[in-house]
Amino acid sequence: MNAHSHTPDVQVPATGTSTTGIPIVGTPTTGIPNTRTPNTDTPATRVPNRPPVVAASRTDELVSEITGILNHPGRSAHATRTLARADRLFSELDRRIRSGEPLPGAWLAARRPAPPSSRRGIAYEYATQCYDSVSEALREVGGVVVAWRALREAARAWERLDRALIERSPLPEPWLSE
Secondary structure: OOOOOOOOOOOOOOEEEOOOOOEEEOOOOOOOOOOOOOOOOOOOOOOOOOOOOOOOOHHHHHHHHHHHHHHOOOOHHHHHHHHHHHHHHHHHHHHHHHOOOOOOOOOOOOOOEOOOHHHOHHHHHHHHHHHHHHHHHHOOOOOHHHHHHHHHHHHHHHHHHHHHHHOOOOOOHHHOEO
16 A cells, blocks of 8 residues: 555556466556546447537426426425416416417427317317316415315326427417417
8 A cells, every 4th residue: 555545556567477377468466457448439439419509498497397396396285385386387488488489399389370260170179178277277276285186186287288289289279379
């Protein structure tokens, strides 16, 4: 051991044989394996050039916050406060999308003019129903028990809405541009 460190002294003989007769050529005698990393910068292992990472928009942040709160609402004793916070975040998301801000990056739904109501079909109805369910659950009023139940319902409805929009569902009617 070196007097100034906790690591053993490494002695590297130029050439020769070990006490067991095995040839040694410039290897450490401490028994530590060679930890040098091989050159992996070959055409097969190179990472292709990627575009720079773009900062997430506020709508992306809102979707992430809403998802986090509804998936992990915390203690039931704080359900009323948590429900109010989720409602504020959803209201901000709603306001931003209605005003024409970019949709969250994960949502593949296209912002397009709304077709006539007679041609909207089941996909529009589903997205709108999910939106309405989230909105209604987040606006539930009552004590801790009511708020806790509303958070669970909002989480289920939010998951359905989020999944639908990720999978290219049309936007819910309140978010359609007229």
